[in-house]
Amino acid sequence: MxxxxxxxxxxxxxxxxxxxxxxxxxxxxxxxxxxxxxxxxxxxxxxxxxxxxxxxxxxxxxxxxxxxxxxxxxIELKTFVEGKVDLTADGSAFIVTDDEAETDIFVAPRKLRNALNGDRVKVYVYGKSRGKHKEGEVIEIIQRAKMEFSGIVKLSERFAFFIPDDRKMQHDIFIPISELNGAKNGIKAIAEITDWPKEAKNPIGRIKTILGKQGENNTEMNAILAEYGFPLSFPAEVEQEAEEISEEISEEEIQKRRDFRSITTFTIDPVDAKDFDDAISFRFLENGNYEIGVHIADVSHYVLPGTPLDHEAFERGTSVYLVDRVIPMLPERLSNGLCSLRPKEEKLCFSAVFEMDADAQIVTEWFGKTVIYSDRRFAYEDVQEIIENKEGDYVKEILLLNDLAYKLRDRKFKNGAISFETTEVKFKLDENGKPLGVYTKERKDAHKLIEDFMLLANRRVAEFIGKKGKGKSKLTFVYRSHDSPKEDNLLSFAQFALRFGYKINTNSDKEIARSLNHLMADVEGKKEQNVLTQLAIRSMAKAVYTTKKTSHYGLAFDFYTHFTSPIRRYPDVMVHRLLEHYLAKGKSVDVETYEKMSVHASQMEKKAADAERASVKYKQAEYLQNQIGTVFTGIISGVTEWGMYVEIEENKCEGMIRLRDITDDFYTLDEKNYAIIGQRKKKIYQLGDEVKIKVKSVDLTKKQIDFSLVQE
Missing domain, CATH: 1.10.10.10 (Winged helix-like DNA-binding domain superfamily/Winged helix DNA-binding domain)
Known part of the structure; x- marks a missing residue:
């Protein structure tokens, strides 16, 4: 019955x-x-x-x-909506819809219908609400976000289970013995979901790749890549296509291009860089002005639309920079070879060439294909030495470029750009990838010089296309767009900054930018620098690739794109192709196609950033594994209802003090004031406060560090 x-x-x-x-x-x-x-x-x-x-x-x-x-x-026409699953720790979810005006829809765990985090789903929305959120239930899974997971194999006699690393994947995967692919108990691997019967609690899967022993550097880095959906190698046909591309530059190809081979040209990159996207050429003109060429590797000459190479680059979207390795968007033959602007080699480029006066004003500009010959490969440190000591190779050119960069920078900040100087954490690793030390990377004039000329090229290319045509005759293009911050985000940041004595004027975009820049300058080198900078960045909107909006709030540019890094970013390849098409008087391309491609590129960029962050967190946990019991001074960098995050001042490692471990009182979260407050003694721990902590425990699998509070 x-x-x-x-x-x-x-x-x-x-x-x-x-x-x-x-x-x-x-x-x-x-x-x-x-x-x-x-x-x-x-x-x-x-x-x-x-x-x-x-x-x-x-x-x-x-x-x-x-x-x-x-x-x-x-009653309501919008009974069914589509959106993306955002899973919470308790197994319920919020469905984030495409309609920005629509609030997220709450879905209880039993009404998720096996939907996983990130899946695109169709939801039936009830009339009733749960607080400010409507309630609903998943009625259809339109598209799975991912079917592959990294994790640990747990073996029994007749079957195995696979425990995923991803904390938002709350179902273990059932693996039949026949689908183990040689995996042993306790090994780290990649599993793929192959089926999920309607009545089954767990999905069924197979072991696709064995990664290795838990805790080994190579295993853990590959697991992070797999977790965020980045492949561990290139398909054979892609490698083969790359290998078959000729190295030779024909005379016929050179004839089609502007020749810069006799003009002084050099690259400036990190000391350990293997791919050189960009080079700068410099020459003095007879009229007293300067010609500065920003030469970018002509990737689109080698990577043609519709080829396996192009498809793979599009799918990856970007190179991924983990702590100890780079996972390139293009095979090594291209990224470190054919397209890399190595010294003493002729190379094909797509260039933005500017005639500038002594005040860094642009007199004329030209965009097109070129051939170059790089005279010298500089590391940032070499150029910094030349700037500081005023001697060395190409000293005259470098000092003039630095002077022009300063003028471009000043103008940018006067126009309302915001200067966010975040601390970049780097690790000293031994030959097995074990962290021996942690240090922070400092950005000096040499870095900023290159950055300012890259910004100039990106901005002028975007303006060149963006200002052509009006209304319907506007040309479809891919922009790097950044919205202004939401008012309430900014106001709550302004209230917080006020506690440190920094006033944020929110009257206009320019005033916001001016006061944020004052704050960034004042806070430099102080203990609260990282906390305030991170919080300021969080209060901003995220930059994305899109065909819809041209402006960049953070840089205060009306038009901005990414043109300067096609070896490691697919949107730059799209921009090169479009620029070439429009320079040849081509008609506007289909906007919907390019918008879809832009959305994908933005998603892959976020995944790469998350993977990079996960690799840093893993190394921080690994570094502190040998420091259990050590006392450090830290800054409270975040507060939640279950604890407070603390960032150690000397090495920027972040861990958590759980509220249940603070025994002198019962503490609760005061969300509005970014604080934890003791209920009896009213002791307050606030974001930005300095505290003494002891390393309590480290969980490498979860990339988690637990601290205990050392109370005075």
């Missing part, structure tokens, strides 16, 4: 969806149960009776309203 009821319940569920679809698909139409039955081609009395029952129930739920006796109408 029970099973019959269960069947009839699921039939009723399906019928409910069909009934509501009738209303959904027919606007404001009013129907009685007979009309709905006719629409669904249902004639048997029992089912028609059930439809009448459904209509009444949905009216009670306030999804339908009974406008006259027996006649029903949809």
């Amino acid at each position: 029970a099973s019959r009821n269960k069947t009839s319940h699921s039939v009723k569920q399906v019928l409910t969806q069909l009934v509501l679809q009738v209303f959904e698909n027919n606007g404001n139409q009013t129907y009685n149960y007979k009309q709905v039955s006719a629409k669904l081609n249902i004639s048997d009395p029992e089912s028609r009776e059930t439809i009448l029952e459904i209509l009444k129930e949905e009216a009670e739920k306030q999804v339908l309203k009974e406008v006259s006796r027996g006649n029903f109408q949809l």
Whole structure:
């Protein structure tokens, strides 16, 4: 009997969806149960009776309203919405819809229908709400976010389970013995979900790749890549295509290009860089001005649309920079060879060439294909030495470039750009990848010199295309766009900054920028620098790739794009192709196609940043593993209802003090004031406060560090 009821319940569920679809698909139409039955081609009395029952129930739920006796109408046309699953720690989820005006929809764990974090789903939204969020249930999984997970194999005699690393993946994967692929108990591997039967609690999968022993550097770095969906190697056909590209630059190709081979040209990169995207050329003009060429590797000459090489680069979207390795977007033959602007080699480039006066004003500009010959490969440290000591190779050119960069920078900040100097954490590693020490990277004039000329090229390329045509005749292009911050985010940051004595003027964009820059300058080198900078960045919107908006708030540019790094960013390849197309007087391309590609590029950029952050967290945990019991001074960098995050001042490692471990009082979160407050003694621990901590424990698998508070 029970099973019959269960069947009839699921039939009723399906019928409910069909009934509501009738209303959904027919606007404001009013129907009685007979009309709905006719629409669904249902004639048997029992089912028609059930439809009448459904209509009444949905009216009670306030999804339908009974406008006259027996006649029903949809209250809210938007009963079904699509969105992305954002899973919470307790197994429930919020569905983030595409409509920015729509609040997230709450879905209880039992109503998720096996949807996983990041999946695109269709949700049926109830009339009732849970607080400020509407409630709903998943009725269809449109697209899985990922089917592969890194994790640990747990073996028993007749079957195995796979425990994923991803904390938002709350189901272990059942692995039949036949699908173990040689994996042993306790080994770290990549598993792929192959099936998830309707009534099954756990998905079924197979072991796809064995990564190695837990805790080994190579295993853990590859696990991070797999967790964020980056492949560990290139497909054979992609490698083969790269190998088959000729190294030779034909005379015919050179004839099509502007020749810069005899003009002084050099690259400036990190000392350990292997790919050189960009070079700078410099020459003095007879009229007293300077010609500065920003030469970018001509990747689109080698990577052609529709090829396996292009498809793979698009899917990856970006190179990924983990603590100890780079996972390139393009095979090494291209990224470190053909496209890398190595010294003493002729190379094909796409260039932005500027004639500038002594005040760094642009007199003329030119964009096009070039051939160059780099005379010298500089590391940032070499150039910094030349700037400081005023001697060395190409000293005259470098000092002039530095002077022009200063003028470009000043102008940018006067126009309202914001200077965020974040601390970049680097590790000293031994030959096995074990961290021996942690240090922070300092950005000096040499870094900023290159950055300012890259910003100039990016901005002028975007303006060149963005200002062509108006309205419908506007040319489709890929911009790097950055929105202004939401007012409440900015106000809450301003209130927090005030506690440290920094005033943020929120009257206008320019005033916001000016006061933020004052704050960034004042805070430099102080213990609260990282906390305030990170919080300021969090209060800002995120920069994205899009065809829709051209402006960049943080840089105060009306037009901005990414043109200068096609070896490691796919949007730059798109920009090169579009620029070449429009320089040849091509018609505007399809905007929808390029918007979809831009959305994908933004998503991959976020995944790469998350993977990079995870590798830093892993190394920080590994570094502190040998420091259990050591006392450090730290800054409170975050507060939550279960604890406070503390960043150690000397090495920037971040861990958590759990509230349950602070025993002198009962502490609760004061969200508004970014603080933890003791209920009896009223002791306050606030974001930015300095505290003494002791390293309590380290969980490498979870990349978690726990501290205990050393109370005075």
